[in-house]
Amino acid sequence: TPLRPQRFVRHITASSNEEAAAKTAVDTGGPTIFDKIIAKEIPSDIVYEDDKVLAFRDINPQAPVHILIIPKLRDGLTQLSKAEARHGEILGQLLYASKIVAEKEGIAEGFRVVINNGPDACQSVYHLHLHVIGGRQLKWPPG
Ligand code: TR5
Numbered sequence: 001t002p003l004r005p006q007r008f009v010r011h012i013t014a015s016s017n018e019e020a021a022a023k024t025a026v027d028t029g030g031p032t033i034f035d036k037i038i039a040k041e042i043p044s045d046i047v048y049e050d051d052k053v054l055a056f057r058d059i060n061p062q063a064p065v066h067i068l069i070i071p072k073l074r075d076g077l078t079q080l081s082k083a084e085a086r087h088g089e090i091l092g093q094l095l096y097a098s099k100i101v102a103e104k105e106g107i108a109e110g111f112r113v114v115i116n117n118g119p120d121a122c123q124s125v126y127h128l129h130l131h132v133i134g135g136r137q138l139k140w141p142p143g
Contacts, residue, residue: 018083064135077128
């Protein structure tokens with residue numbers, strides 16, 4: 001029998017609702033839920049904010065500390081793979097904000113920063129975001 005393309009095999013083995021949902025999410029370039037969070041039309045638990053970035057607690061935390069850091073201006077950055085040289089500054093600001101957030105949360109000694117890019121990485125919201133995860137012993141490799 002012919003081999004099935006790996007992509008298909010991975011799609012039918014999605015092991016959680018989140019994974020399955022992420023498989024259906026596509027990068028349309030349209031507005032996302034994060035626009036409403038930035039506009040404060042939807043409440044969020046903000047832990048850090050400056051003129052360029054916003055950090056707030058993930059609604060479905062995967063660890064005692066699970067914070068999302070997003071650029072306030074998406075500027076084409078629906079996902080990391082859309083990054084261009086002009087995004088260098090905001091990318092640096094997001095990464096630097098992860099350190100500030102880790103310190104604020106008391107996890108600077110051990111934390112993880114994750115960016116899920118695209119369906120195969122289970123990205124579900126197409127507005128670039130860093131996950132800052134910690135507060136427990138994290139496993140490696142991630143799933
Ligand atoms: O799967 P990716 O990497 O795209 O991460 C998206 C993250 O956004 C997930 O960890 C979700 O739990 C999180 N998320 C989704 C919503 C949401 C949120 N975090 C805070 N507040 C949220 N609201 C109000 N609505 C969401 N749909």
